[in-house]
Amino acid sequence: MGNCIQKTNRVVLGFDHSSGNVSQKFSRGQKKDNNYEKGNLAEWQKQKGFGNVKKTMNPPQTPSVSGCLENSHPKSHPLPTPNPISNTCHRGHKKQPSFLPLPKPEAPPSKHEESSSIGTLQPAEPSLSLYSSSFSCILPMPMSESEILSSPYLKAFSLDELRKATANFCENSLLGEGGFGCVYKGWLDVETLTAARPGSGMPVAIKKLIHSGFQGHNEWLSEVNYLGRLRHQNLVKLFGYCLDGEDRILVYEFMPGGSLEKHLFKRNSPSLSWARRIKVAVGAARGLCFLHESKSPVIYRDFKTSNILLDTEFNAKLSDFGLAKAGPTTEAQTHVTTRVMGTEGYCDPRYLTTGKLSVKCDVYSFGVVLLELLTGRRAIDETKCEEEKNLVNWVRLHVLDNGKVFRIMDTKLEGQYCKKSAYVAANIALRCVNHEQKYRPPMTYILEILENLPSNKNLNIY
Template identity: 55%
Template sequence: MGNCGTREENAVVAAHAQVQQLHLLQHPAKNALADKKHARSSSDISDPSTPRKIEDAKNISIYNDVIAFTLFELETITKSFRADYVLGEGGFGTVYKGYIDENVRVGLKSLPVAVKVLNKDGHQGHREWLTEVNFLGQLRHPNLVKLIGYCCEDDHRLLVYEFMFRGSLENHLFRKTATPLPWGSRMSIALGAAKGLACLHNAQKPVIYRDFKTSNILLDSDYTAKLSDFGLAKAGPEGDETHVSTRVMGTYGYAAPEYVMTGHLTARSDVYSFGVVLLELLTGRKSIDKSRPSREQSLVDWALPKLNDKRRLLQIIDPKLEGQYSIRAAHKACSLAFYCLSHNPKARPLMSDVVETLEPLQGGGGSGSGSDGAGQSSGLPDYRGQRRLTGNNVHFRAIPNAKCSPAVPVCRVR
């Protein structure tokens, strides 16, 4: 990824020191013993490569803290990273399944986990590891994958996440053996992913995700969508800055055109990527598919002219969804995708607007041909006159929303 600078690195060091100090404060006897024996200097405590001792985490809930695991502990829970424990592989490295409990460390609650191991031959792995620890270590939200812990021992870099039983959205949409996702599930997944992005964009210090795609949207046992893989995330512009200038990174087919051309990154770049994923949910097609005729290989190029045309719009809906949705719901979802994919970044909606637009399409709101279930004949929230519905077209306000939509849970920064 691009230059993360030292801000992320310093944040990881500081966070590690804070966790260590918290544990020592909660165990004064151990603290006194450590002082007496001078077993660990202050530089040891602030060094993220210093392994934490097992007894330091007694009675500390894994749901409140990011745990510094030892390499031995992670080898134990993955059976020495056995091949049949592999969940998947990516640019960062290999992901293994595991299970933590009190047998691993006293005080840990029983929990299945996913352990991601840095590929030592990768060029960007360490920086991406730092970025993930920095962002996911601070952010908590129901639609972000929870970072449980990490390991930074010698040249080993690992991350431990909550285990997501249903795997990636990509597999559910495009794997040939997968059961087709119903319309209701697709709209629910779109809403959950939108809430995750809205949380990042509306955080006290905004975060740009930069790699929003179906393979990075994971599903739990209830098909709740959660964003994962924050290795390419960037801190958003601050003060009078309008964008972040960075080396172009991401995935072909999802990246916003202005970002690809200029390297100027904004929250609206994520909105474009969301539009691509929403289009994949609506059509059942991949963003880039070389197996299709040349004119249909780029999903956006193929679908965009039809999205705002009532007569052709239903031609792009996944044929596997026949009879599961109302024409009205399809029009609204396609109209939302159309605006998210605008080549003019300022014409794209905010992610908080996207959340509010998707809310009426959940449950009964997406299946009926009349009211949306919220008592509004238009099927869209009022937004106090800042957005109007004309026919099936949604007009979004161009000015930022001063506060997060009530539909978006508050993003807590620890």
């Protein structure tokens, strides 16, 4: 059985790690510090600005790059020093990453603030408004398909109801289409969720899978499972489903802003401001934090710009949970082994070659999307020259080799962005896409950094 790595308009068969078949692997220097080499830790720390450190501390395993010091913070997650061998560039040279300093968050979030930003992981209370976005919760994992379909959050729609809600799936109701099928705009009564006359009631997005599409019954059921159990302000709401013969339909809340992909890459689309780009990144990070930090972690596995939907205020919500997978449930487990599936350019290279899936695979994908927000370029762009086709490699070339972040910034921004914030965002994005999973920060760390980016009001703007 092959693996599915989705490209723009086609699916590529990959490697099934359970079969043992051979897979295809996808895809400068610093002066020594004498004090460090001589073991004079106190003097080395003084030079580097660490201040007073207890002598019982173990010395760093590799010399720190000048200007690479992080401020300590009780909520921050300390990261290992990246292995220089894991960061290679096109030119054949190996270079120690010159990471930029990250700012110290203004104040540790209170328990109340922390729970509101990531999501309250508490038993569901169906007596609350089932379709409200003001609360977050996770229902217990169902054991069978019948349990999945009996979620108290979801309504089982009839095919006739959805025909009426979309004027019989007419072309005028069509919002978009892809390899999975078509998405239509429909209308439901706000109180009863029954079909309403087009233009009245509440707008919804109705995804109708085609029988021969990329998304089969298992992926459809995965969406019903996860979106039927999970409720969070940064996850798109699923109102219900329809299972009628071979028809598989999902009914979501309508997101009038469309996808992030449309705003970044659609020709003649108005450019996103710097503030809105960061707002989208923060919202998407909160969604991933909610999934990763739950008692039973969920690995999203298909984080990309087309799956990030926006409302009128540019609040981001994650959609399309067809590839979502339950993560490790014990501390002893670091990953789950599974058939490789995802989208080219966003997939963690280590996952592609080993089939080992962990939350750090989502972190890699987040780093790619953050680079897309900074640069305005696609993860994979076949129209570019060979050196620029892969976004991650191109950014590494400019930032790690030259340290010139301004050269990668989206020209549509016309220089209207915070210089220091751009440096910090580029730094955290490159940490996310490190080849070694252990050097990638957790989403809680990433969210904390993004929420505390320096204000444009206090810094010079390009």
